[in-house]
Amino acid sequence: MPRSDTPLLDADGVDQALTSMAVRLRAAMLPGVTLVMVGVRTRGVPLARRLATILTRQTGETIPVGAVDITLYRDDLDRAARWPVLHGTEIPFDIDGADVVLVDDVLFTGRTIRAAINSLCDLGRPARIRLATLVDRGHRELPIQPDVVGLLVATTRDEHVRVRLHEIDGVDEVLK
Amino acid sequence: MNLNPAPRIPWTRKHLLGLEELSREEILAILDTADSFHEVSTRNRKKVPALTGRVVFNLFFENSTRTRTSFSLAAKRLSADTQDFQAGVSSLTKGETFIDTAKNIEAMGADVLVVRHPTPGTPHLLTQHVHASVINAGDGAHEHPTQALLDLLTIRRLRGRIEGLTVGLVGDIGHSRVARSNIHGLLKLGAKVILCGPPTLVPRSLERLGCTVSNNLDEVLPLCDVVNVLRIQFERDQKAVFPSIAEYFRLYGLTAARVERAKSDLLLLAPGPINRGVELTPEVADGPHSAILDQVTNGLAVRMAVLYLVSGQKTDPR
Numbered sequence: 038m039p040r041s042d043t044p045l046l047d048a049d050g051v052d053q054a055l056t057s058m059a060v061r062l063r064a065a066m067l068p069g070v071t072l073v074m075v076g077v078r079t080r081g082v083p084l085a086r087r088l089a090t091i092l093t094r095q096t097g098e099t100i101p102v103g104a105v106d107i108t109l110y111r112d113d114l115d116r117a118a119r120w121p122v123l124h125g126t127e128i129p130f131d132i133d134g135a136d137v138v139l140v141d142d143v144l145f146t147g148r149t150i151r152a153a154i155n156s157l158c159d160l161g162r163p164a165r166i167r168l169a170t171l172v173d174r175g176h177r178e179l180p181i182q183p184d185v186v187g188l189l190v191a192t193t194r195d196e197h198v199r200v201r202l203h204e205i206d207g208v209d210e211v212l213k
Numbered sequence: 214m215n216l217n218p219a220p221r222i223p224w225t226r227k228h229l230l231g232l233e234e235l236s237r238e239e240i241l242a243i244l245d246t247a248d249s250f251h252e253v254s255t256r257n258r259k260k261v262p263a264l265t266g267r268v269v270f271n272l273f274f275e276n277s278t279r280t281r282t283s284f285s286l287a288a289k290r291l292s293a294d295t296q297d298f299q300a301g302v303s304s305l306t307k308g309e310t311f312i313d314t315a316k317n318i319e320a321m322g323a324d325v326l327v328v329r330h331p332t333p334g335t336p337h338l339l340t341q342h343v344h345a346s347v348i349n350a351g352d353g354a355h356e357h358p359t360q361a362l363l364d365l366l367t368i369r370r371l372r373g374r375i376e377g378l379t380v381g382l383v384g385d386i387g388h389s390r391v392a393r394s395n396i397h398g399l400l401k402l403g404a405k406v407i408l409c410g411p412p413t414l415v416p417r418s419l420e421r422l423g424c425t426v427s428n429n430l431d432e433v434l435p436l437c438d439v440v441n442v443l444r445i446q447f448e449r450d451q452k453a454v455f456p457s458i459a460e461y462f463r464l465y466g467l468t469a470a471r472v473e474r475a476k477s478d479l480l481l482l483a484p485g486p487i488n489r490g491v492e493l494t495p496e497v498a499d500g501p502h503s504a505i506l507d508q509v510t511n512g513l514a515v516r517m518a519v520l521y522l523v524s525g526q527k528t529d530p531r
Binding site: 109155 | 223224225242245246248249250252253256257258260261262263291521522524525526
């Protein structure tokens with residue numbers, strides 16, 4: 038598999054992308070509806086945290102952040118050679134009637150997001166779910182589109198796009 | 214919230230037969246997975262699609278309410294189909310062998326067989342004859358792994374740890390598969406285990422496993438962080454093991470007066486069913502130290518975890 042590790046974003050680039058994503062999320066907020074963030078495990082969670090921090094800085098309002106583990110909702114569980122380790126969904130707030138921003142690092146086939154939406158809908162009935170991803174690399178297999186994207190990248194199907202975040206990987210960067 | 218969950222070892226077993234054969238890491242993997250499933254039980258919609266289309270069969274050749282119901286509900290919360298097989302009204306009464314019965318059930322498409330049988334080793338034997346996953350739900354006086362796992366989960370959730378705690382198992386240890394599974398699990402996770410009861414019910418030979426054996430509850434109780442009260446198994450032959458229920462209760466019954474002399478944060482477990490007034494008084498069973506109902510809730514999470522984990526190993530016989 039080709040893995041040339043071309044840098045797409047450095048730490049500053051990740052910062053700028055998140056700041057501009059936060060601006061666009063804020064511009065389309067629903068007045069009077071509670072805004073909450075839900076990150077898709079693993080790397081969606083720190084990204085959701087960072088977006089919430091930026092928005093709190095701008096609006097002064099605390100934004101609850103949760104984590105969704107999509108494992109139990111995957112459509113390829115039966116095909117996996119070994120079942121993935123479960124880390125659990127932690128959404129310690131009510132999403133009924135909330136304005137939910139679902140956050141993930143890379144949007145590819147859209148299957149992860151389908152699983153995450155199903156998972157959220159089993160927890161309640163949000164007023165709205167928007168999708169924010171740091172990278173959109175195309176090749177969707179389901180009719181799912183992001184509301185807010187940090188970086189659009191043209192890729193071939195077999196290329197790898199890797200997001201590394203300092204909370205997990207010790208460094209902020211996006212590589213292809 | 215844990216941003217970066219620690220990687221756990223992948224689960225590689227197709228069956229769950231006992232805790233004796235599991236490593237400390239494997240036991241922790243089940244407990245951690247059960248913690249994740251706990252969240253599902255707190256939802257309004259208590260169901261996830263993970264095992265959609267899978268079939269879980271309960272094969273119980275001994276009475277059970279709690280364990281069978283708990284396995285059925287756990288399977289349903291994972292979206293599996295469940296079916297109970299009742300030995301009393303089956304073709305076994307017409308002479309069909311246990312293995313033939315199991316093979317017939319497997320031919321109906323069973324993916325997981327949850328087995329309880331009075332003969333030790335029956336679940337192990339079954340694994341040699343069927344392709345389905347086998348979960349031991351109690352085999353004679355040998356093992357009852359999911360009960361011990363839910364005891365471990367209850368201790369960990371209420372105490373935050375297991376390592377370093379002193380756990381007393383009180384009562385009928387000799388006949389108890391719950392005791393045997395608990396001993397293996399607790400020792401592997403670093404607890405100190407004291408077995409306590411009349412000499413006829415607590416074989417000294419269990420000291421070989423690394424436990425302390427005592428016949429004096431009043432000496433042992435103040436040392437314990439957790440006490441697990443095991444039922445006197447009246448359905449097994451108990452004629453000769455102690456003089457009278459009254460004497461057993463006087464020496465080993467958990468009364469409010471005894472519990473007062475224990476650690477103030479003593480955690481009290483009982484696998485159930487309990488004989489009120491024999492192993493413990495109603496005021497203790499329903500009192501502030503009792504985690505009996507937490508155990509039932511945690512039992513569901515543990516059984517969801519076990520069903521989920523073994524179902525991931527379709528093609529990897531072991």
